[in-house]
Amino acid sequence: MNQVILIGNLTRDPEMKYTQSGLAITRFTLALNRPKKDGQDQGADFINIVTFGKLAENCANYLAKGGKTAVSGRINSGSYEDKDGKKVYTVDVIANSVEFLEWGDKKESSGTDYSDIDGFHPTDNDDIPF
Numbered sequence: 422m423n424q425v426i427l428i429g430n431l432t433r434d435p436e437m438k439y440t441q442s443g444l445a446i447t448r449f450t451l452a453l454n455r456p457k458k459d460g461q462d463q464g465a466d467f468i469n470i471v472t473f474g475k476l477a478e479n480c481a482n483y484l485a486k487g488g489k490t491a492v493s494g495r496i497n498s499g500s501y502e503d504k505d506g507k508k509v510y511t512v513d514v515i516a517n518s519v520e521f522l523e524w525g526d527k528k529e530s531s532g533t534d535y536s537d538i539d540g541f542h543p544t545d546n547d548d549i550p551f
Contacts, residue, residue, distance in 0.1 A: 423495040429453040431488050437481035447477035469513045491520040
């Protein structure tokens, strides 16, 4: 079973791109506080999140740096060679559900009510490359 549920805060605004076939892909990073041990702060983990389709568009439009967000998905590992020819290993969470727990700056600046947003779950994953 490969399932993960995370709650954290966005480290920066999400970045959205489109594939050649028109599929939206949005990436963002969540900062997750580690449990405190003996009253001392243990730091944070930074987890890369990837979303697709309508979910990706909603994340790009409505999430903002600092906003508390819950993500449900699966872990995806991979690798690539950097420009120096060194192998770089990656770990991402491919989200199938994102819950906006705090709205952040994008809602506050526009004053729009987003309570009826559609697309918290991707509707068509046929174009997902993996």
